[in-house]
Amino acid sequence: MLKGSKAHHYAQELHSARLKGLLGHGSRARSNFTELLRKYLKHNPTQSNTVQIAQDEYDIHAEILQFLEEEGFRDASHSNDTPEHIAFPPVMRKGLAFTERVEAGIERLAAAEREKELSIIDAATTVAMRAYGMFMLGLDDETTRLVAASRILESEPLARHTAPYTAEIEHHVALVILAAVMNGLALERSAAERGAERLEAALQSYARAIALHEQLRGTDTRHGGRAAPFVDEAERWTETALYRTALLTMRIRGDTQGLAALRAYQAKESRWPSTFRLPQRNVLRNIQTAHLNQARTVPTTHAAPGAPAVRTTSQRRVRTVPPTDKPTSAWSEEFTRIKNAVIRTLEQTASFPRADEPNVNAEKLADQLVLSWQLDGAQGMAGTDDVVDLLYGLTRITFRSQTLLRLLVHMLVAAEAYEEASALANKYTLLVETTWKAMGTPPRAREQHDGRGVDGVQEFLDTQLLVAHIEHTHLRDVARAHERVHHLLLLLGRVPAPEDEEMQARLPTIEADAALLARVLRAAGTTAFARARDTLPSRRKEAQDEALKHLREATQLDPDAAESFFALAVVLGQTQATPEALAAARRALELEPAWLDAWHLIVLLLSASQDFQGALDLADEALSQADADEARDAQAVAAGLPPTATRLVSLDYPPSARERSASYMRLFASYNTLVELTEGVQAALSGQRELFEAFRARFPLTPSAKAQKRAHEVALDTAPQFDPHGARELTETPAQARGAYRESVERRLLQTLWLMSAASFRRAGDHDQARDAIQEAENLDAFQPDLWVQLALWCLDAQKPGAAVTCLYKALACEADHVPASLHLARLLLQPDALHLRASHAETIAAVGTAQHGAEALTQQVLNDKGIGAELEDEARASNTRTLGAKLDRDDLGPVDPAFAWKNNPSIPPLSIAEGLLRTATLYSGHDVPEAWHLLAQFASQTGRPTHVQRSYLQTALRLQRARPVRSLREALALP
Template sequence: MKASKARHYTQQLYSTRLRGVFGHSDHPHDEFDEVLRKFLKHNPTSNVTAQIARDEWTLHLDVLKFFEKEGYRDASHANDTPEQIMLPPIMQEGSQLTEDLRAAVERLSIAEQQQELSITDVATTTAMRGLGLFMLGFDEEAARMIHHSRILDSDPTSLGSDSCSSQIEYHASQVILAAVIRGLALERIAMHRGDRHLRTALDSYSRAIALHDRLRGNDARRGGLTNGFVDEIERWIEIALYRTVLLTMRLQGSQKGIEALRIYQAKEQRWPSTFRMPQRNVLRNIQATQLNQARTSVPNGVAVKSSVPAIRTTSKRRVRPEPPADKPTSAWTQEFQRMKQAAIRALEQTASFPRADDSNANVDQLANQLVLSWRLDDESDAASADEVVDLLYGMTRITYRSQTILRQLVWMLVAADALEEASQVANKYALLVESTWQAVGVPINQNEMHQGRTIDSALEYIETILQVIYVELHKMKDVKRAHTRANRLMKLVGRFPDHTTADKEHMEGSLPTIEVSSEWLARILRAAGTTAFAIACNALPSRRSESQREAIALLREATQLDAEAAESHYALALALAQTQQCKEALISARYALELEPSSIDAWHLIVLLLSANQDYQGALQLAEAALSQADSDEAADAKIPMNGMPSRLTHLVSYDYPPSAWERGASYVRLFSTYNVLIEITDGVQAALENQCELFEAFRARFSVATSVPGQRRSRDVATDSVPHLNGNPIHELTATPAEARQAYRSQTERCLLQSLWLMSAASFRRANDLEQSRDAIQEAENLNPTDPYVWVQLALWCVDAQKPGAAVTCLYKALACETDHVSASLHLARLLLRPEALHLRASHAESITAVATAQNGAESLLNQSLLDEGIESDLVAEARKSTSLSLGANAQTAASGNVAPAFAWKQNPTLAPLSVAAGLLRTATLYRGYDSPEAWHLLAQLSKQTGQPIDIQRKQLQTALKLQETRPVRPWRIALAWP
């Protein structure tokens, strides 16, 4: 019984020492003392072993306390690279911890001289002396002592059967510890004496790994270790494996380093989730970097020329590196998926928020590599961007004020078409960067560090904000928000908009003025000019012309600073066209097309400019050539060549923000629509109707979301589906996921595009006197979006042709209720009101228009009063009140949707004539949104004639209408080109 207890407590002591200081509770010393007491009670002759165990325990505690005092922990390795690996700090003279550790080392040296020591005790004294000497800074002595002791040549797995399993494993832990300490000491020596010592250190680590393989490599039970702690064997072998990967990459190259990384990844399966997470993240980073380098490198023996795909771009300008034209191999894609899985596991396993002094560098680099991998995989796939967005949101939880993560998140949200969310994240990013700059200054170089965090440079900040400006202006159509950001950038580079002195002082803030190259300044000027021109179109009449001239001046300067930027020439051409400077616009548009011959929008702009010059036949031929080239380019890009790289004829590689395939499809359909209008002008309405079959087929071939159920979620990647907290809504619990936001954005865009096709078809059928087909087309458009004012305008025109003028008025006021300043609705209503004999009107129209314009919800405010005389209300308005738009003006049709109430409000006022309402409508239109509409000025001239205005006023209005008509394209500039 006595012998069994002695053996039991011997095993327990070895197990306690094997677990180590980290494997116990908050009071490890008390637990160890109790185990040691019981060991001595039942093994009274083992005093030397007990003393060695106590000194070992004390030494480990002293080292742990020193590390805590110095702040050395796993997170200290976050910035490790193959060229520079963090080493533990050295204990300095004069502290009590140093004296205690030195005393422990001396006691162990004395104990080692005794003859009765077991082989395990000898290994312990050697390993602990080596650890102590290393911590005290005696690296050469520690490495020499361990080498001469021959401890690394021992094999604990070959101990006799008298040894218990816990003793064998504990003995192995001391051999592994000694090997690791020798390697660390040699690394520190190599800092001053060269890399030859690193090769010896690598050999020492290899011995530790080989012993670990013999001990636990084939043990399935050990391989499945899932306890909440790791023992000394795993703790020290991780150091050996980690440093082996980095040193192998440094000394033997990336290929050998990846092989060592594979060994590390196989071993880490046995470790708990949070064990050595910073070091594991460093290796994930290296894996991602190597993966991306393998994707972008040119294989040996392959000519550089063959790796360049065929493109149409003639501009030499390149804003960012072009992704490889060839598709990634299946092995590369699978490795990318494994990397994302590893990142997901890391995020799942990291629950604590980082400390303020923790470095973000490792996670920042991993984020950069993940985004780069996505671009190298297939950056045109917005659905795959959702996975990277989820990962980046997860990374915000394990970093502290990371500008890199927020910047990459903005870019990936834009790539995923989660536009509003990208704009909101950009606000947080800008606030973080600007507040940091105010505290520490603007960094001169990229990747400048401050307190362990990377500070974005001025160019990184400008690049991100320019991207957000483009999104807000061209995709979200939020002109004011984009204009505010552009002015902020102008202020940053010392270029103030033309405001008053007070405005300038308000804008200045505390950010310094920075200098940028001419190319960067050109990009900022283009953004500022484009947003300023969009703002000017809705500016007060007294400021509009001047603001437009200022905006055009900014765009001209942008083209002068960067003559290779096709986007700047295109923006300038469009601005000139909208100010009736068509000859200059044509020159800029042609130059933009020369730089990027595959730009459908540039082709489209030139087509519109030719039509503005009344060269309809030339415009038709050019549109046909553009569509033909677009079709052939898309077909060529879709082919998989037998040899060489696939072509990229549709890619606008010089653009800052090249359109995606989806955006290019929308541009193609808009150009096709203009082509159809030109056919109707040149060949007649029947030819246009026949061509519309091809137009709808072209739409169907490029889009499918418009026919899906609104709000339906797209499937997500299986990898991120398994991570519930990553799929959570990041900004607010009501925020849509990127997939939902993308579907909503694209579905809305495609529905608007399809609706415009139905309305075009309805107008063609109406002009062909096929009112039945026209009415069906209007109904299709209404089904897509019943609140679009163009639906009701088109229905009003149908009612006029169907001899239903009262219903036409109803429809036009419905259009004004949907959009209170809608130009087309205002003009058509004014045209009807200029012929009051057609209707028996005697209502106060002016009050109605005021109510529409000022009410928060124009439609609801205009439902309770009467427009027409009581005598005819039952014939016209009552029918609209109880029917759908499908039955407006029809004799017998069944309602297919909800009721359409008359969207207007009136009070009886016989003193106000309809001409007064027409005057209000026309003056408002010509002052604001309809200032460039020749119909508006022509109707205003008619009104002036009917109301007896002076001849000079009439002449001026007619001259304005004629001038606008002379440079009017077949479709409005901004509608045809989807320009804000």
């Protein structure tokens, strides 16, 4: 037969079609294949055997394919594969129409082999397809006997041929590969009953399939260099052999050989389309990442001589502690390759999962990515942002995944995108609680339910507590944090259930172990005490007692938790229980000797005990110790090791390097205040140069907002786009949120230093330097109330009482309940002889209170106010204020005029305004400020209140003053 004849042409077309796998069972696919067989037989009338065998081959493939589709078995069925358990296709049961048709096809092929003389390829087809059918029917022993008897695996279909191979030869090789894979599958499935030695035989059979594929399309062959990825029967069954070889080798021969087999699989991936066998690829990628992470948990390099050790004495460990050695370059490169593979997967996967369909592989991969990020030292915000982007991308190929939402919350917190983390946590909460309610009983730890990963109590509470922490500490939203923690207490049954029956029906009931319950109680105590500040006196004591009860129980349940003792000391210190607070703070420092905030708290409590020299000495020791720790860490970094001397490994939420720097600066500021108190203002001013130098060393200049925006745009242009609408539509990226948050913290800290300096210069009598310092603070943020209070004090020293009043009103416009502004304004209003009132001053107050223009204009408006005349002085002296009342714990006190009432009624007497300011301060934010009660006593004296009322106010002021630290605990420790 001539090469160019139609007979040869259709013969090659038929082999090509069978090789490509025309396996569709629809009418169109069957019609096309039937037409091809007709044309082949027309031009090859003597090849009727080939036509019948090809038809049987097609029918068996089609029946099996349709059966698997109806059973729901597909690539995603391998998502839960592990080296110990690899999924097999379901067995075709007796009585099914599919089963009967496959059995009939097997019989026809067996008859053809017995009764007719067949070509080599036709004979190979009968063996391979019968083996395929028998395996699907569950006949494992029959399958292995058939393959062994036929000796098909010993054949060498390429022995007498050279590349380029024809479709006929390639089809022949694909058939032998299919027979080898079926033999391996049958041996593997029967190993549970017939002995583990069958697994080794299965590996040998798979190895034969892989070797044949390498001969056909290996890198040394002409077909090994095909540019475009493709899939045919040879590739399909070779992938199966490679996949199962990797998992089986890992099971019976160990991780080293198993990882080598896994890499052999990955070496072939570039030959296949991106969506081909994606679940199987992800299974192996997850296993590789898990082994990579497991290897990283054991130090792989030797520590440098003299490397610092962690100073923590507590044995408590809540968070994963990264290894202290530097990862090898090979490990880091492997981690980078895995991340790049995930990016390619996300870029090439366009379909969303089916409704209510989990993607276990995506969840496992997300877990391993986050663990790899932790083991890589969790260093570098660029790497953190990359992981956040990958997790968001993985949400596109999952459906209602609790795992991904939880990991996203944790990574967003690590990326300092706190608002986004808080918002996402609400979705996570709703999803978990809905699932728990459907299950009936929440699991104690993460488990699989209906093929979906369900977070347990441990994961849920850990995430909720993390979010409550950032809402309280970083977002400074006490109400939001308190509501979240109160909800946890409700779930744990620690507070009465709501009366709403519908709400009760929606809430699951959970249990927690002692350590986890201690963390919840610590958060409850911290947020409850912060909320108590804004409650009425009649309820404040109850709220404070409740907070102390929670915190004391937390320290009993987990006596190694430094954070619980620290929180207890803070609450005790703010309730004037100084001796007990000192004991708790010292315990916190014993557990975490490198914790700067614990040092700082003890310094403040010593000053509250009036031991100013002891507080100064301890602050000096704390700063020296912190410098020594940082020096040891610097040596470790130079030696290629991560810093460890400053690590607080027992804390639930250890401070970052920037947070530690901020703590250092706050401690340094308290030290400078103590220097001024014990050695004089000039000594404090001399030390403030070091204070500013320390700030610049720890907080380099922040890039401009414009530069940050441009960097973000460049990143968007080069980053993979997982969102179909583009990331530019997002309001804020983690990098932008982080930049804005850090800038605000640094700006506020620097402004505090400038205002401290201004106050010191003012007390030293250097008004020019004080004004310059105020100007520096003003340039940072003109809408901070502390700035306007300092400017008001400067104005008073400059004999500008009217301008001082305007400044204090500006401070109240910035923060309505700002205690220092309220008290200074009340003090001025209580001294009518020193303050000349005029009606036009109300206009200045109104203008400043609503001004939106820049800081310079506001300052000029203040300084140009020359004071006010005496038009209203007589009226002010003669006016009667409203009754204040002898008891401040009553909720039905009479009304008073608010501070800004002058904006609408200039005739309101100043004493009425002062009364409102003092009442508000002592009822709420200033209830623990001695000056507020002292001024209230002055007001009571001026208005002729009973002597016992005045005495009560003075006694309260004296009690608070005796336990007052050199700086407020809230201000010094940056508490919300």
